[in-house]
Amino acid sequence: MNTPKKPTASTSTPAEKLWGGRFDESTDAFVEEFTASVSFDQRLYRQDIAGSRAHATMLHSVGVLSAEDISQINSGLDQVEADIAAGKFEWSVSREDVHMNIEAALTEIIGDAGKRLHTGRSRNDQVATDIRLYMRDACDEAASEATRLMEGLLQLADKYHDTIMPGFTHLQTAQPVTFGHHLMAWFEMLLRDLDRLGDTRRRLNKLPLGAAALAGTSYPIDRNITRELLGFDGVCENSLDAVSDRDFAIEFCSVAATCLMHLSRMSEELVLWTSSQFNFIELPDRFCTGSSIMPQKKNPDVPELVRGKSGRTYGNLMSLLTLMKGQPLAYNKDNQEDKEPLFDSVDTLLGCLRAFADMIPAITANEAVMREAAKQGFSTATDLADYLVRKGLPFRDAHEVVGFAVRHGVENNTDLGDMSINILKQFSDIIEEDVFAVLTLEGSVNSRAHIGGTAPDQVKAAIERGRKRLSTTYQISA
Numbered sequence: 001m002n003t004p005k006k007p008t009a010s011t012s013t014p015a016e017k018l019w020g021g022r023f024d025e026s027t028d029a030f031v032e033e034f035t036a037s038v039s040f041d042q043r044l045y046r047q048d049i050a051g052s053r054a055h056a057t058m059l060h061s062v063g064v065l066s067a068e069d070i071s072q073i074n075s076g077l078d079q080v081e082a083d084i085a086a087g088k089f090e091w092s093v094s095r096e097d098v099h100m101n102i103e104a105a106l107t108e109i110i111g112d113a114g115k116r117l118h119t120g121r122s123r124n125d126q127v128a129t130d131i132r133l134y135m136r137d138a139c140d141e142a143a144s145e146a147t148r149l150m151e152g153l154l155q156l157a158d159k160y161h162d163t164i165m166p167g168f169t170h171l172q173t174a175q176p177v178t179f180g181h182h183l184m185a186w187f188e189m190l191l192r193d194l195d196r197l198g199d200t201r202r203r204l205n206k207l208p209l210g211a212a213a214l215a216g217t218s219y220p221i222d223r224n225i226t227r228e229l230l231g232f233d234g235v236c237e238n239s240l241d242a243v244s245d246r247d248f249a250i251e252f253c254s255v256a257a258t259c260l261m262h263l264s265r266m267s268e269e270l271v272l273w274t275s276s277q278f279n280f281i282e283l284p285d286r287f288c289t290g291s292s293i294m295p296q297k298k299n300p301d302v303p304e305l306v307r308g309k310s311g312r313t314y315g316n317l318m319s320l321l322t323l324m325k326g327q328p329l330a331y332n333k334d335n336q337e338d339k340e341p342l343f344d345s346v347d348t349l350l351g352c353l354r355a356f357a358d359m360i361p362a363i364t365a366n367e368a369v370m371r372e373a374a375k376q377g378f379s380t381a382t383d384l385a386d387y388l389v390r391k392g393l394p395f396r397d398a399h400e401v402v403g404f405a406v407r408h409g410v411e412n413n414t415d416l417g418d419m420s421i422n423i424l425k426q427f428s429d430i431i432e433e434d435v436f437a438v439l440t441l442e443g444s445v446n447s448r449a450h451i452g453g454t455a456p457d458q459v460k461a462a463i464e465r466g467r468k469r470l471s472t473t474y475q476i477s478a
């Protein structure tokens with residue numbers, strides 16, 4: 001993202017304002033600052049210029065602007081765009097926002113043709129168009145970072161498809177799972193986020209221009225031309241709604257908040273797993289920092305920060321919902337408040353996805369530690385119960401038998417798989433030598449061999465399906 005340039009403040013006379021005609025008094029200096037948005041909406045300059053070019057071209061097609069006007073407007077906009085990109089553009093607070101800064105600069109360069117650009121248009125449909133164009137790119141960028149992250153997960157899951165670790169419920173050891181299976185759970189969360197991003201993009205890709213201030217325009221415009229030029233799939237069907245709708249901003253913030261909630265959950269696990277108490281994984285040094293006082297420390301800063309950043313995305317979503325709830329139709333100045341929360345969610349989502357996409361493939365697992373941990377906590381107790389059921393015992397009775405065996409194990413500090421057959425037979429005489437096959441970690445995970453189960457073969461199959469699903473989830477209509 002480009003860093004906004006600080007606009008120059010000035011107290012201008014009414015005549016210098018693009019709307020100064022009906023005013024006697026200059027705007028109060030503080031009010032000018034207070035109502036201006038140029039410090040943060042200048043990041044929309046590319047979209048604003050693209051929208052202006054399309055609008056002008058359409059006006060020419062329907063005979064409202066001459067060929068001469070169009071060529072001047074286009075070359076003037078070229079110059080404005082180049083100046084902004086080069087950091088040479090003087091943003092001014094007295095010109096309030098990105099739209100009037102650009103239009104005024106254009107008019108300074110090309111004269112009267114610049115003044116004709118705003119024919120049949122209002123800043124209300126202009127800003128709505130700019131944000132939609134901006135958000136379309138933001139969705140595409142987020143989708144590409146999310147895809148990179150999911151590719152990393154697939155790669156890591158493949159590497160560790162048969163690595164055994166404890167699976168948890170209530171953060172207590174529950175049953176053995178494969179690390180690849182755990183990573184593929186993360187993949188599922190993110191794939192839903194990608195799907196939601198695609199939904200958001202599909203719904204926002206509609207053209208507001210033509211709605212003008214609120215009621216449409218009396219010029220013989222052809223909205224389909226503008227739509228086509230800007231690559232929108234359709235036009236907003238009601239002019240009042242076109243200028244006032246910010247659902248797409250709310251939807252994006254909701255997707256960002258949900259995705260950050262997922263990244264935060266992953267972060268929590270990464271933080272736990274890198275602690276010396278768990279010691280399940282290693283994060284490379286380049287994603288960690290040290291402590292200024294404790295020389296031994298290697299802190300998992302990236303996951304911690306991502307976990308922390310989830311908060312602001314929830315806040316941004318609440319801001320936008322609250323911003324919209326009391327607004328009567330159509331445009332109100334309140335809407336100017338949509339940008340900062342929205343842009344913050346865009347930046348936060350892109351930054352967090354990027355950090356994770358870089359970090360995830362670089363994770364290494366301490367497989368021996370994971371395996372040892374999986375043997376603690378009687379993780380194969382359910383397997384013993386299932387064994388008894390296969391031998392004819394009703395499940396509730398089997399559950400009780402295993403409960404006794406576990407109690408014995410706790411008292412004598414012995415895992416189920418380490419008990420002798422004679423001991424095990426004390427709990428149920430239908431237990432035979434073949435029980436040891438199910439009490440091993442491999443026996444346990446291999447037996448969960450259905451779709452969605454943790455068996456290594458199933459993880460492999462899930463990765464294969466995952467690759468296909470990833471390539472078809474975020475589809476952009478041509």
Ligand code: ARG
Nearest residue numbers: 037097123124127333335336
């Ligand atoms: N800066 C304004 C915004 O962000 C642009 C639209 C202003 N329209 C108006 N009628 N004042 O919403």
